[in-house]
Amino acid sequence: MSVSLAAIPELAPALLDLPFREGYVRSIVFVSLYVSVTAVALSTLFSVPVAVAIGFADFPGKGFVKSVVNTGMGFPSVVVGLIVLFAVSNQGPLGSLDLVFTREAMIMSQFVLATPPITAITLAAVSGVDEGVRDAARALGGTRLDAALVVLKEARYGIATAILAGFGRAVSEVGSVLIVGGNITSADGISKTRTLTTAIQLEARQGQYETAMILGAVLVALVLTVNAVVVHFGDSGVTR
Numbered sequence: 001m002s003v004s005l006a007a008i009p010e011l012a013p014a015l016l017d018l019p020f021r022e023g024y025v026r027s028i029v030f031v032s033l034y035v036s037v038t039a040v041a042l043s044t045l046f047s048v049p050v051a052v053a054i055g056f057a058d059f060p061g062k063g064f065v066k067s068v069v070n071t072g073m074g075f076p077s078v079v080v081g082l083i084v085l086f087a088v089s090n091q092g093p094l095g096s097l098d099l100v101f102t103r104e105a106m107i108m109s110q111f112v113l114a115t116p117p118i119t120a121i122t123l124a125a126v127s128g129v130d131e132g133v134r135d136a137a138r139a140l141g142g143t144r145l146d147a148a149l150v151v152l153k154e155a156r157y158g159i160a161t162a163i164l165a166g167f168g169r170a171v172s173e174v175g176s177v178l179i180v181g182g183n184i185t186s187a188d189g190i191s192k193t194r195t196l197t198t199a200i201q202l203e204a205r206q207g208q209y210e211t212a213m214i215l216g217a218v219l220v221a222l223v224l225t226v227n228a229v230v231v232h233f234g235d236s237g238v239t240r
Contacts, residue, residue: 125158
């Protein structure tokens with residue numbers, strides 16, 4: 001079946017008539033990026049030093065600590081959401097901060113979810129660096145910190161993989177962010193705590209499959225873009 005050139009102007013409005021209110025998708029993408037990137041950045045700042053400390057140290061129970069970290073990668077997200085919701089509720093220790101159904105509470109839940117994979121994969125990458133690298137750094141007069149920095153440079157690809165794994169766990173999360181965020185939009189349809197994943201879940205449940213598929217494509221494109229950026233920075237470190 002062919003379409004004449006004269007018919008294209010008539011089809012254009014239908015092709016551009018997406019099932020969204022103005023600013024809806026943009027606000028959802030912003031909330032998703034803001035929450036996930038913030039949570040993963042904070043988790044990276046916490047997880048990488050912890051992984052390096054565990055990797056360099058020798059202490060009783062080190063194997064048990066590694067097992068706990070690895071077990072955390074499979075921790076149920078809805079349980080994390082319930083724990084965070086209790087913590088920020090009126091009965092919880094953070095109740096005075098009024099964080100129920102806020103982006104900050106969502107960041108907290110995604111931080112908890114992203115930390116185990118980032119820590120575990122970084123630890124594996126650091127532990128996989130040859131002992132000779134550390135010995136060479138110390139033989140050249142380097143301090144313990146210098147040796148750690150050399151190991152981090154050698155393990156940069158593994159660390160990049162860890163960050164991507166943490167981001168993937170965070171940005172694809174539905175259960176915990178739905179519990180602590182509430183999937184809220186304003187009266188004009190602009191997202192307050194609605195993310196791409198919770199929006200997809202809502203649209204699919206309402207039978208709006210076209211909308212859900214479009215949002216799913218946006219989510220995949222977003223993840224691929226972040227992956228490309230992280231890989232680019234990892235590759236640029238080789239040429240320095």
